[in-house]
Amino acid sequence: MPDDVTGIRGAASDAASILTSERSTATLTRQSLRNSTLAVLLLAAAIGGVIGFAVALLHEAVAWAQATAFDLPDGMNLGQAVAGDPWRIALVPAVGGLALGLLVKLVRRWRPNEIVDPVEANALYGGKMSLIDSLRLTLSTMLSNGSGASVGMEAAYTQAGSGLASVVGQRLRLRRADLRTLVGCGAAAAIAAAYDAPLAGAFYAFELVLGGYTIATLAPVGAAAVTAVAVANGLTDADMPLQFVRPVAVEGLDYVGCGVLGFLAGWVSILAMQAVTVAERGFRALPVPVWARPALGGLCLGALALAVPQVLGAGPGADPAHVTDGLQAMAILLLAKIVASALSLGSGFRGGLFSASLLLGGLFGGVLYGAVDAYVPGLGIDRMLLVLVGMGSVAAGIVGAPVTMVLLVLEATQDFWAASGVMIGVVVSTTVVRQAFGYSFATWRFHLRGVPIRGAYDIGWVAELTALRLMRADAKTVLTTQTVDALRRLYPVGSAKQVFAVEPSGAYAGVIDMDAVHDPSLGEEAAHQPVGELARHPEAFVLPGDDVRRVLQRFHACEVEALPVLTARTDRRIAGYITEAYALRRYSQELERQRGEELGERSLYGRD
Numbered sequence: 281m282p283d284d285v286t287g288i289r290g291a292a293s294d295a296a297s298i299l300t301s302e303r304s305t306a307t308l309t310r311q312s313l314r315n316s317t318l319a320v321l322l323l324a325a326a327i328g329g330v331i332g333f334a335v336a337l338l339h340e341a342v343a344w345a346q347a348t349a350f351d352l353p354d355g356m357n358l359g360q361a362v363a364g365d366p367w368r369i370a371l372v373p374a375v376g377g378l379a380l381g382l383l384v385k386l387v388r389r390w391r392p393n394e395i396v397d398p399v400e401a402n403a404l405y406g407g408k409m410s411l412i413d414s415l416r417l418t419l420s421t422m423l424s425n426g427s428g429a430s431v432g433m434e435a436a437y438t439q440a441g442s443g444l445a446s447v448v449g450q451r452l453r454l455r456r457a458d459l460r461t462l463v464g465c466g467a468a469a470a471i472a473a474a475y476d477a478p479l480a481g482a483f484y485a486f487e488l489v490l491g492g493y494t495i496a497t498l499a500p501v502g503a504a505a506v507t508a509v510a511v512a513n514g515l516t517d518a519d520m521p522l523q524f525v526r527p528v529a530v531e532g533l534d535y536v537g538c539g540v541l542g543f544l545a546g547w548v549s550i551l552a553m554q555a556v557t558v559a560e561r562g563f564r565a566l567p568v569p570v571w572a573r574p575a576l577g578g579l580c581l582g583a584l585a586l587a588v589p590q591v592l593g594a595g596p597g598a599d600p601a602h603v604t605d606g607l608q609a610m611a612i613l614l615l616a617k618i619v620a621s622a623l624s625l626g627s628g629f630r631g632g633l634f635s636a637s638l639l640l641g642g643l644f645g646g647v648l649y650g651a652v653d654a655y656v657p658g659l660g661i662d663r664m665l666l667v668l669v670g671m672g673s674v675a676a677g678i679v680g681a682p683v684t685m686v687l688l689v690l691e692a693t694q695d696f697w698a699a700s701g702v703m704i705g706v707v708v709s710t711t712v713v714r715q716a717f718g719y720s721f722a723t724w725r726f727h728l729r730g731v732p733i734r735g736a737y738d739i740g741w742v743a744e745l746t747a748l749r750l751m752r753a754d755a756k757t758v759l760t761t762q763t764v765d766a767l768r769r770l771y772p773v774g775s776a777k778q779v780f781a782v783e784p785s786g787a788y789a790g791v792i793d794m795d796a797v798h799d800p801s802l803g804e805e806a807a808h809q810p811v812g813e814l815a816r817h818p819e820a821f822v823l824p825g826d827d828v829r830r831v832l833q834r835f836h837a838c839e840v841e842a843l844p845v846l847t848a849r850t851d852r853r854i855a856g857y858i859t860e861a862y863a864l865r866r867y868s869q870e871l872e873r874q875r876g877e878e879l880g881e882r883s884l885y886g887r888d
Contacts, residue, residue, distance in 0.1 A: 320458055321500050327448060327462070328469035328504030331441040332511035335473040338422065338440070339516065342433060345426030346593065349376075358428060358593040369428075369589060370582035376427020377574030380420060381628065385571040387416060394729075397435075398442035398467050398489045399722055403733040404743065407446055407459035414443025420630035424574075425594065429581065430620035431631020432594040437474050441466035442489065456741075461497050464490040468501045469508035471684075476513065478505040480688035487681040488722065528698040529662045535704055537661050541648055542673045542705030546712025548644050549677025552618050552633070553721050557728065559626025570628070577627020581620055588613060591620035594635040607650030614643040633721050637675040645670025665701055668693065672702040673709035680713075680720025682706040741870055747831055748824035750863055751845045751856030757782050760789050760812030764797055767811050773798050780844050780854055781815040787852040788844055790815030821846045824855060828867050835860040 346358040349372045351365060395413045396405065421436035445466030449459040464485035472481025482505045486493040490501075563573045585592050590613055621636050645667040652659055652666075672685040679685070685706055690699040713720070719727060726733055756779045758767055771779060771794060781789040792814050820838035822831050822845055834843055845856045 317496075317499075320454075320461070321503055323448070323452075324445075324462060324465040324500035325503040325507045327441075327445050327465060328472075328507035329511045331444065331466060331469040331504070332473040332508030333515065334440060334444075335437050335470055335508070336512045336515040338418070338433065338436065339474070342422055342426050345422070346428070349427060350592075366586055369585045369592070370579075373428045373578030373581045373585070373592070374575050375578070376423060376429065377576070377578030377627065377629065378572070380423050380427075380630070381571035381574045383423070384420065384628070391416070395439075397722075398438055398463050400726065400731060400733065401442070401446065402460045402463055402489055402491065404731075406456040406741070406744075407461075407463040408450060409443045409446035409463065411443045411447040414439045417630060424624070424629040424631050427578065428585070428592040429578070429624040429629040429631065430591055430593065430617065430636060431624050431629055432633065432635035433631065434471065434474060434634040435630065435632035437470035438467040438489075441470035457496075460490065461500055464497060465501050465504035469504040472505035473508040473512035475688060475691075476509055477688050477691040478502070478509045479691055480684050481505040481508070483687055484681055484684045487684055488679070527695050528665045528668065528693065528701070530665060530697040530701050533659075534661055534665060535701060537652075537659070537666070538669045538701040538704040539708050541645065541666060541669050542708030543712055544648070545641060545644060545670055545673035545705060546677050546709040546716070548640065549637070549674050549709065549713050550717045552621065552637070552640060552674075552678055553717070553719070553724055555618050555622035556625045556633075556721075557724075559622035561626075563627050574628040577623050577629065580623050580627075584616060584620055584623070588616040588620075591616050594631075594639075607647060607654065610643050610646045610650065614640065614647055617643065633678050634675070637678040638671050640678075641671035641674030642667050643670075644674055665698065668698050669702050669705035673705040676706040677709045677713040678721045680710075680722060682710045742827050742829055745828040745866065745870060746824060747822045747826045747828075747845050747858060748855075750828065750831065750866060751824075751858050753856045755780055755844060755854050755857040757854060758792070758811055759784060760810055760815065762811050763808050764802070764811055764814070765807040767792075767797055768807075771797075778840070778842050780857065781812055782854065786854075788818070788821060788846055788854050790818040791820060791840060791842070791844070792816070820844075821852075822858065823849060828863060828870075831858060831863050832860075832867065835863065 343357075346352065350358060350368050352358060391413065393413070395417050396409055397417075398409070401407055401409045418436040418440045421431065421433060421439075424431050425433050425436075442463045443466070445462040446459065449462040454462065467489040468481045468485035470481070471484045472478045475481070482501050483493075485501050485505075486497070490497055563577065566573075566576070568576055581591070617636065617640055621633060621640075625631070625633075646663070648670065649661070649663045649666040652661060653663075668689050672689050675688075676682040676685040686699055686703045689702045690696065693699070717724075723733070756771065756776050758770065758779050758781055760781045760783055762770075767779070776794050778794060779792050781792050783789050789812060792811060793816070796814060797811070817838055817840060820834070820840055820843055822834050822843050824845055824847070826834075831843070841861075842857050842859045844854045845858060847853045847855050
């Protein structure tokens with residue numbers, strides 16, 4: 281029996297040693313990743329490869345679903361100008377919308393929360409995303425796109441890629457800055473793999489998901505984008521979705537035309553974004569259950585597709601020569617595509633406008649060329665130049681990523697002159713959108729949801745630095761019924777600058793300046809008065825959930841050195857207090873930490 285006990289204890293000891301060794305190894309691995317730039321770079325490259333593989337599979341899966349649902353001939357893509365079975369065109373979007381509505385209704389019983397996308401995650405939550413929620417959006421977008429809705433798959437690609445990268449970073453307990461960078465790597469890899477464009481993918485992450493370009497993020501984002509393209513090319517056709525085979529002729533006066541086209545494209549971008557909002561409000565006003573709205577939108581889309589079948593799907597490409605020809609035909613398709621995208625997104629189909637905006641821009645450039653050629657034929661401007669400028673300008677206005685669109689055109693054409701013309705149009709277009717509208721499509725959707733962000737700039741740390749975290753719990757309080765003489769004995773000269781007066785019920789009544797209490801000019805009668813008469817600023821307080829900026833604003837408005845933190849607005853008991861000097865110091869430290877992260881430095885007082 282003793283030998284058995286000894287054996288059991290020995291086995292338990294060995295198991296404990298193995299477990300401790302495994303934990304130590306895991307801890308060392310996390311510390312290595314957290315403290316090594318090279319480790320983060322290698323991790324980003326590995327994640328980029330996985331995302332490239334996933335994007336290739338998703339692309340093939342959606343192409344198969346569209347071909348099966350619409351009975352497409354071999355080599356034909358949905359949205360190209362071919363006649364198909366009218367019953368399939370009319371009913372498949374409705375059936376897909378019904379399936380989507382029922383699926384969303386079922387899943388919401390299990391997970392009723394809103395899905396956090398990469399931009400919102402990096403702006404508010406330090407890069408934290410849910411993989412389950414990301415897969416929800418990916419599946420919904422695949423179902424929407426596969427049933428012919430006029431939405432793009434880029435939202436699914438970036439959501440899945442960023443969600444995967446975020447979960448890996450959370451498991452490894454990366455620092456906040458590294459986790460945000462990893463989310464950007466996921467988005468960069470997804471766009472790069474989808475368009476075979478590593479530069480465009482990288483700057484998509486810089487402009488939309490990270491909120492800016494820094495030296496510290498260049499290497500991991502670039503590594504993820506390049507690796508994703510390499511893996512995706514090894515699995516699928518390496519040809520770019522956007523291909524332009526001939527060089528573009530650009531002369532001096534052509535740049536003026538690019539600027540004019542960019543100006544007009546900005547208004548087209550605003551029209552497309554507002555159309556989605558109008559459609560969404562229209563569907564909400566109908567006496568139809570939420571789960572049935574996608575089916576109704578699918579019916580409307582199917583009816584439109586019977587007349588203009590090219591509106592189905594995200595769009596076959598940006599060159600209208602691949603879709604239709606003739607000024608009138610392109611103008612009709614341009615308007616129909618805007619309506620189709622609005623019906624799809626407004627009714628509840630999931631997806632984005634990235635690829636649709638490229639087609640809209642290409643069509644708009646083709647329409648403008650047709651008008652110029654018909655009414656001012658002597659200008660001699662290159663048709664393909666206007667198509668490219670229109671593509672980049674409308675997409676930049678809608679997506680909100682101007683450099684991304686310039687680089688996408690550059691990688692698609694391998695033509696620097698074409699890219700220079702697109703850059704002019706993109707600059708003018710984004711300026712028009714910013715001045716006249718103020719939002720890109722993503723930030724406009726945030727605005728409609730009441731999410732207070734204009735981009736992926738990290739403002740989440742401000743919301744996390746609350747009065748509850750800043751306060752001290754040892755607030756000096758005194759009952760309003762006590763006398764001035766009693767308060768003097770309780771807090772002699774120099775022991776306190778301010779005390780907080782509370783009612784017998786415990787409710788905050790105001791702040792008392794101890795210099796005024798110890799004022800020698802106060803007479804003998806004043807010494808026997810209740811201290812409640814000396815309390816000032818009864819509304820000068822903050823709540824536990826107020827962020828540091830709100831706290832500093834309250835200090836500025838009330839002009840006091842310390843503010844009490846009340847339990848709640850309706851429960852005026854004092855939970856603690858904050859001094860202005862400490863709030864300013866903590867705010868300055870966080871700002872310095874943010875600056876250090878942008879420069880790739882490690883702050884001495886930075887937090888994980």
